[in-house]
Amino acid sequence: MPIRQIRYYQYAIVMLVLAVLSAVFLPTLVGSSALMSTHIKNMTMTIFGVAAVMVVYMDDRMIKQALYQQKQLLVVTLWLPILGQTIWYFVVLWIYLTNATGHTVTTMTLPILFIGMALLLVSMGLLQKETLSIILNAPMKRTAHRLNVATMFLSLYALLFFGLTTNWIYGLTTMVSVLIITDANWPALWSGWHREQSLEKLATNGVNFKNARVIERLPQVTTIVTEKSGILTDNHITVHSILSLDKRYSDFDVLGIATGLLSMDEASALSKSILQYAESHGVFPSTASEPEIIEGAGVKGVILNERFAILSAAEVLAEGYNVDLNALETYKMLGNSVSYVVDSLQVIGVITFGDTLNKSLLSLDRFFTQRHLDVKIASGDTIGATMQLTNIMTSLDEVQSDLTPMAKKTQQEQWTSKDNTMFVTNQDNLPVEVDTITVAVNRPDINADIHVANVSDLEKLWATADRLIQIDKRMLSFASLPVIIFLLLAAGLGIFISPWLYVVPIFAVIIRCIMSYILRLRVKH
Secondary structure, three states, rough: OOOOOOOOOHHHHHHHHHHHHHHHHHOOOOOOOOOOOOOOOHHHHHHHHHHHHHHHHHHHHHHHHHHHHHHHHHOOOOOOHHHHHHHHHHHHHHHHHHOOOOOOOOOOOHHHHHHHHHHEEEEEHHHHHHHOOOOHHHHHHHHHHHHHHHHHHHHHHHHHHHHHOOOHHHHHHHHHHHHHHOOOOOOHHHHHHHHHHHHEEEEOOOOOOOHHHHHHHHHHOOOEEOOOOOOOOEEEEEEEEEEEOOOOHHHHHHHHHHHHOOOOOOOOOHHHHHHHHEEEEEEEOOEEEEEEEEEEOEEEEEEEEEEEEEEEEHHHHOOOOOOOOOHHHHHHHOOOOOEEEEOOOEEEEEEEEEEOOOOOOOHHHHHHOOOOOEEEEOOOOOHHHHHHHHOOOOOEEEEOOOOOOOHHHHHHHHOOOOOEEEEEEEEOOOOOOOEEEEEEEOOOOOOOOHHHHHHHHHHHHHHHHHHHHHHHHHHHHHHHHHHHHHHHOOOOOHOOOOOHHHOHHHHHHHHHHHHHHHHHHHOOO
């Protein structure tokens, strides 16, 4: 059964206890004497047998965790220390059986092996939680894979070079040093820490997201599909006029009916504005009941036992009401949004209103243009209401106006079905079953990929995405450099500079433990 976490620290304590016990009966260094002489038959081989059991047991535990990581993360660095500690044991046994000596193998004894395995287990325990929890993206996986390959290549080089020039015990000893001196996951952990800092900074600026992978996809986005109302415009609406189109009703009658209906739709920005408009004209809202909210189109209700509705111009035309098209075109050309007040049979009044553009629209448009993002808008508003956006926004690629709610939804689904598209909305109309990045503006209650307080926060998203790309390119390379240096030293290339730069396995594992501890402190901080 796969093991997600190993109790490395507990096993390290066991290894230290075995190191102390073996140091009593066996030489601590090759060529030295044991602290205590014993005449117990086969004591040495018994201790080697215990060591073999521990090595096999730890290999088994680590192999199971490696298989789990292979399945979950697709990149595993545990195979190298598993191979290293196993070869280390056999080299120590070989040295004992052949009575080999030499400066290189001085520390290749069983007590030192136990100490080395304890330090190796501690180094892996220090970063086990971080290694299992880190989200590896493609550049991180490539870096870890390349370092794994480099480690195996240099270990084989060390084996062949020293094995052929000196002897195979030296070659295997050097090979062990290469296999255990570093962890190929170090660069991923280091860059992951920097990535986490960037993402946390984004969250503190009011931008929340489900998954960091969504941010990574932003550079591929080429099209932004968005709403007009409340995103490119402010939520403040100015009512220009309310006129009666039916002799049975005065302008004030239509205003009272409209105010009564919209008072049942408190979420509507038009509702607040028309209540203020009515109050300024001394008109009280009619008492309305049985509200029926038509998302994106208007509201219906009952007043004095008669059914009335306020509907967008597109919805009125779609439902077949008789409308003066010349008058409607005039309203549109004036830049007005238009809604009609209707009874059960005909149009009885018209409301003209308009909203103001978002204060950050110009800088947002410049940002879209610089990023080569094409903006598409589907709106239930009139052509005149969207004309100002068309004139101002150079990034605006396509505008569809005068749409009914169903037509608007169909148009948005058509756009978002294409690759590399982002959908920015403040309404309950998220696309389903498409691979589109969704952004909710000031709507923490809907299930979008990203939540922002203002549409201007989109610039922060792309700035963070740029930072993540920079981390993947530069930080991974920078963090890989010390790993490569340690591998080259362990492979014996340092002896061409100075004999003191030869790294035996116990020194290699000490270096690994120190580096793991430093990285752990940095990551936890």
